[in-house]
Amino acid sequence: xxxxxxxxxxxxxxxxxxxxxxxxxxxxxxxxxxxxxxxxxxxxxxxxxxxxxxxxxxxxxxxxxxxxxxxxxxxxxxxxxxxxxxxxxxxxxxxxxxxxxxxxxxxxxxxxxxxxxxxxxxxxxxxxxxxxxxxxxxxxxxxxxxxxxxxxxxxxxxxxxxxxxxxxxxxxxxxxxxxxxxxxxxxxxxxxxxxxxxxxxxxxxxxxxxxxxxxxxxxxxxxxxxxxxxxxxxxxxxxxxxxxxxxxxxxxxxxxxxxxxxxxxxxxxxxxxxxxxxxxxxxxxxxxxxxxxxxxxxxxxxxxxxxxxxxxxxxxxxxxxxxxxxxxxxxxxxxxxxxxxxxxxxxxxxxxxxxxxxxxxxxxxxxxxxxxxxxxxxxxxxxxxxxxxxxxxxxxxxxxxxxxxxxxxxxxxxxxxxxxxxxxxxxxxxxxxxxxxxxxxxxxxxxxxxxxxxxxxxxxxxxxxxxxxxxxxxxxxxxxxxxxxxxxxxxxxxxxxxxxxxxxxxxxxxxxxxxxxxxxxxxxxxxxxxxxxxxxxxxxxxxxxxxxxxxxxxxxxxxxxxxxxxxxxxxxxxxxxxxxxxxxxxxxxxxxxxxxxxxxxxxxxxxxxxxxxxxxxxxxxxxxxxxxxxxxxxxxxxxxxxxxxxxxxxxxxxxxxxxxxxxxxxxxxxxxxxxxxxxxxxxxxxxxxxxxxxxxxxxxxxxxxxxxxxxxxxxxxxxxxxxxxxxxxxxxxxxxxxxxxxxxxxxxxxxxxxxxxxxxxxxxxxxxxxxxxxxxxxxxxxxxxx
Amino acid sequence: xxxxxxxxxxxxxxxxxxxxxxxxxxxxxxxxxxxxxxxxxxxxxxxxxxxxxxxxxxxxxxxxxxxxxxxxxxxxxxxxxxxxxxxxxxxxxxxxxxxxxxxxxxxxxxxxxxxxxxxxxxxxxxxxxxxxxxxxxxxxxxxxxxxxxxxxxxxxxxxxxxxxxxxxxxxxxxxx
Numbered sequence: 038x039x040x041x042x043x044x045x046x047x048x049x050x051x052x053x054x055x056x057x058x059x060x061x062x063x064x065x066x067x068x069x070x071x072x073x074x075x076x077x078x079x080x081x082x083x084x085x086x087x088x089x090x091x092x093x094x095x096x097x098x099x100x101x102x103x104x105x106x107x108x109x110x111x112x113x114x115x116x117x118x119x120x121x122x123x124x125x126x127x128x129x130x131x132x133x134x135x136x137x138x139x140x141x142x143x144x145x146x147x148x149x150x151x152x153x154x155x156x157x158x159x160x161x162x163x164x165x166x167x168x169x170x171x172x173x174x175x176x177x178x179x180x181x182x183x184x185x186x187x188x189x190x191x192x193x194x195x196x197x198x199x200x201x202x203x204x205x206x207x208x209x210x211x212x213x214x215x216x217x218x219x220x221x222x223x224x225x226x227x228x229x230x231x232x233x234x235x236x237x238x239x240x241x242x243x244x245x246x247x248x249x250x251x252x253x254x255x256x257x258x259x260x261x262x263x264x265x266x267x268x269x270x271x272x273x274x275x276x277x278x279x280x281x282x283x284x285x286x287x288x289x290x291x292x293x294x295x296x297x298x299x300x301x302x303x304x305x306x307x308x309x310x311x312x313x314x315x316x317x318x319x320x321x322x323x324x325x326x327x328x329x330x331x332x333x334x335x336x337x338x339x340x341x342x343x344x345x346x347x348x349x350x351x352x353x354x355x356x357x358x359x360x361x362x363x364x365x366x367x368x369x370x371x372x373x374x375x376x377x378x379x380x381x382x383x384x385x386x387x388x389x390x391x392x393x394x395x396x397x398x399x400x401x402x403x404x405x406x407x408x409x410x411x412x413x414x415x416x417x418x419x420x421x422x423x424x425x426x427x428x429x430x431x432x433x434x435x436x437x438x439x440x441x442x443x444x445x446x447x448x449x450x451x452x453x454x455x456x457x458x459x460x461x462x463x464x465x466x467x468x469x470x471x472x473x474x475x476x477x478x479x480x481x482x483x484x485x486x487x488x489x490x491x492x493x494x495x496x497x498x499x500x501x502x503x504x505x506x507x508x509x510x511x512x513x514x515x516x517x518x519x520x521x522x523x524x525x526x527x528x529x530x531x532x533x534x535x536x537x538x539x540x541x542x543x544x545x546x547x548x549x550x551x552x553x554x555x556x557x558x559x560x561x562x563x564x565x566x567x568x569x570x571x572x573x574x575x576x577x578x579x580x581x582x583x584x585x586x587x588x589x590x591x592x593x594x595x596x597x598x599x600x601x602x603x604x605x606x607x608x609x610x611x612x613x614x615x616x617x618x619x620x621x622x623x624x625x626x627x628x629x630x631x632x633x634x635x636x637x638x639x640x641x642x643x644x645x646x647x648x649x650x651x652x653x654x655x656x657x658x659x660x661x662x663x664x665x666x667x668x669x670x671x672x673x674x675x676x677x678x679x680x681x682x683x684x685x686x687x688x689x690x691x692x693x694x695x696x697x698x699x700x701x702x703x704x705x706x707x708x709x710x711x712x713x714x715x716x717x718x719x720x721x722x723x724x725x726x727x728x729x730x731x732x733x734x735x736x737x738x739x740x741x742x743x744x745x746x747x748x749x750x751x752x753x754x755x756x757x758x759x760x761x762x763x764x765x766x767x768x769x770x771x772x773x774x775x776x777x778x779x780x781x782x783x784x785x786x787x788x789x790x791x792x793x794x795x796x797x798x799x800x801x802x803x804x805x806x807x808x809x810x811x812x813x814x815x816x817x818x819x820x821x822x823x
Numbered sequence: 824x825x826x827x828x829x830x831x832x833x834x835x836x837x838x839x840x841x842x843x844x845x846x847x848x849x850x851x852x853x854x855x856x857x858x859x860x861x862x863x864x865x866x867x868x869x870x871x872x873x874x875x876x877x878x879x880x881x882x883x884x885x886x887x888x889x890x891x892x893x894x895x896x897x898x899x900x901x902x903x904x905x906x907x908x909x910x911x912x913x914x915x916x917x918x919x920x921x922x923x924x925x926x927x928x929x930x931x932x933x934x935x936x937x938x939x940x941x942x943x944x945x946x947x948x949x950x951x952x953x954x955x956x957x958x959x960x961x962x963x964x965x966x967x968x969x970x971x972x973x974x975x976x977x978x979x980x981x982x983x984x985x986x987x988x989x990x991x992x993x994x995x996x997x998x999x
Contacts (some may be wrong), residue, residue: 138969201830201831201898206898207830207898207900207901208900209900210898210900210901210903210904211904212900212903212904212907213907214907214908214909215906223899223903223907224885224899224903268979304940343965455834597876
């Protein structure tokens with residue numbers, strides 16, 4: 038069946054695979070066939086009937102036109118897409134589709150880019166023969182992201198199929214019948230799925246449109262520029278839609294290897310944060326506790342003088358979403374001043390593996406290969422919140438490959454595919470992994486000796502071991518919640534040992550858009566540019582805060598939200614002589630900590646390179662000019678370098694900087710094998726663990742300022758989530774006011790009960806309003822009634 | 824994927840299912856589920872809804888539809904789709920008896936509209952309404968598949984065919 042056949046479409050010979058649908062062949066050949074319900078990533082519904090074509094096989098014509106989307110090709114096939122019979126059928130369908138359509142194009146957001154409008158131009162009549170009353174459908178409130186005008190719906194069911202097949206959550210359905218049929222949720226509720234925005238793109242009419250973009254512009258006023266998503270480690274490809282130097286909306290740019298045709302809601306709607314009132318538009322200096330504007334040259338002179346004074350007592354903390362160019366220049370600056378202390382692993386507290394960890398770790402497999410895995414062990418990752426489209430790839434593996442997924446995480450995940458979960462405290466997570474390792478017959482040695490020695494594998498652990506061993510393609514993925522654990526080093530070592538014994542790949546999910554790039558640019562204390570070993574190993578993020586430095590350089594982060602231990606960070610920054618923050622947004626914790634704020638351009642306003650989870654270098658260019666006096670980050674660093682008389686700051690463009698890094702990285706390929714034996718012993722078990730997950734829409738300063746996303750369920754809220762048993766053991770009930778204490782840090786909040794959190798854990802989200810005064814993201818906590 | 828090979832399932836733990844409906848109803852649903860392949864449990868949604876509707880006195884509440892969804896490991900919206908599509912399911916409380924007059928093509932050509940107008944005049948109910956005395960709910964339904972002896976009327980679980988308004992009256996008078 039794999040032999041190619043030749044069919045004829047509109048007189049043109051086309052190569053096709055038997056079983057393929059006619060429309061797929063026509064699309065490949067660039068022959069237009071009108072359609073509404075067909076979408077290459079969704080199942081075939083064949084319910085709009087717009088793609089009717091005339092066909093004949095071996096000279097025998099079919100009696101009726103056939104839908105091109107649901108008719109498989111076969112040898113001797115001749116298709117006519119523009120014959121009088123086909124056109125007549127298509128025109129007939131069009132007339133019926135327009136019967137109940139309101140034709141309110143002048144006030145419809147989809148007007149100008151509407152599939153129905155386009156096809157009606159080609160196939161519709163200018164006058165309708167339909168004289169009866171049109172149907173009206175009440176709109177539904179689907180939440181802050183998606184606007185509905187359900188009267189415009191033509192029942193293609195793309196959105197329904199998207200929910201069932203791609204999202205894995207059936208929120209929308211087609212209820213009623215005949216004229217009474219409508220698409221909706223039946224029971225009104227907010228669409229909470231992290232990929233829900235894709236139904237805006239899928240909707241061929243104006244029934245589902247973007248709420249934040251609503252009534253802002255017409256499609257023909259927009260220009261389009263390519264861009265890259267600046268949040269998760271996928272580096273999803275975007276098209277930025279612009280008008281008068283403003284980003285008005287973001288659409289996915291198809292890239293089968295990365296984001297397919299999809300885009301997560303975080304990447305789609307975070308552009309709103311660019312126009313937040315918090316946007317920093319001119320350099321500000323703190324004088325007597327008040328912020329005052331300062332000119333760029335004066336600001337840079339001041340920064341250079343103060344950084345020079347700090348010299349080797351400088352600590353640089355960078356957002357892992359900074360561009361490769363920014364990271365490279367920032368490390369050059371820091372190291373040039375004599376300080377080896379630069380880090381971009383902001384949410385990590387255990388750095389005991391720095392001496393032995395691989396210098397260029399990655400996802401372990403390509404992004405597209407994730408969907409071909411047969412067994413996946415997920416360690417410490419709330420995958421749907423961390424990398425929504427990677428969760429989609431894992432779901433594909435489960436659906437298409439019958440992959441088995443196992444999850445060892447501090448709380449039970451709400452997943453859209455079947456998975457066997459081992460929720461437990463960080464201590465229990467270690468124990469579960471050790472038990473899986475023992476079941477695989479891992480020889481206990483070194484740091485893992487005690488852990489594996491004491492492990493008692495039960496049948497579920499044996500099942501994980503068997504599934505991994507039997508899988509031809511298996512993968513162990515360590516996520517952000519593993520990286521934030523006090524025993525990350527041991528989790529990595531156990532993951533590596535399991536991967537080796539079961540002959541599967543070990544992979545790391547990078548923390549943000551360019552966390553992998555940090556290894557290439559050298560924005561890490563233990564890695565020099567080009568992923569080499571540095572001459573001097575510097576202090577890691579928490580160490581440079583635990584032993585305060587005289588000066589700090591903060592790059593696009595908020596100390597209250599983006600660091601693993603905000604209380605420690607704010608204390609250390611408060612003690613420093615000088616804190617320089619180069620940021621795109623202001624924020625309370627930043628203003629409390631910093632002495633000088635320099636405005637830098639955001640992801641749509643500058644050029645640069647991001648290296649995604651699979652190690653792909655993706656370049657992007659600025660599409661709009663930065664607001665006010667903001668400047669591209671690499672230019673700020675370049676000038677600072679020049680003012681400090683440091684060598685190697687002569688680049689004229691970001692491309693030159695990227696070329697410099699590329700030269701250093703020649704012949705480099707990522708790898709996850711450790712460089713030596715790790716020496717570490719497990720952290721002291723806590724009686725109650727704080728599990729500080731970062732909610733979906735709290736990942737970075739930009740997304741925290743996107744108003745629509747902040748109203749969506751994924752924005753989280755500051756609560757302590759406890760298992761009912763744990764709550765009653767503490768004498769607490771739902772809604773109780775409590776005082777959370779982590780060492781000297783404390784915060785007040787309310788109790789919320791959740792069966793997903795195992796006893797022994799208290800899930801207190803990080804990076805949300807209220808969490809700034811708390812301590813380490815994952816660590817001991819005590820809770821008392823306030 | 825979901826619509827391609829197996830449908831989207833949302834598993835409900837067995838201990839939750841054990842608390843739904845009554846043991847007899849569960850056994851009856853299980854007997855229907857057994858007719859289908861294991862991953863096509865939700866094919867039993869129609870007989871399950873019929874069983875539950877009869878058990879609940881002729882109508883389905885949202886809670887009951889959610890329970891059916893849980894019992895068959897399917898999305899609630901998928902149950903709503905079925906329950907709103909077929910007009911033998913009632914989503915509002917009904918009277919004990921349902922008088923369902925078929926008004927599809929064959930019955931309409933053979934005088935079903937006369938039957939409908941007659942019931943409307945005589946008992947003061949429009950299709951979809953229950954009589955003031957609560958004796959029966961009057962429904963206009965899609966094809967009952969009894970075209971050969973149109974017009975057809977379904978009362979309870981019995982078909983009555985070839986009816987005149989007078990004959991329908993007699994049947995209605997005979998309702999308890």
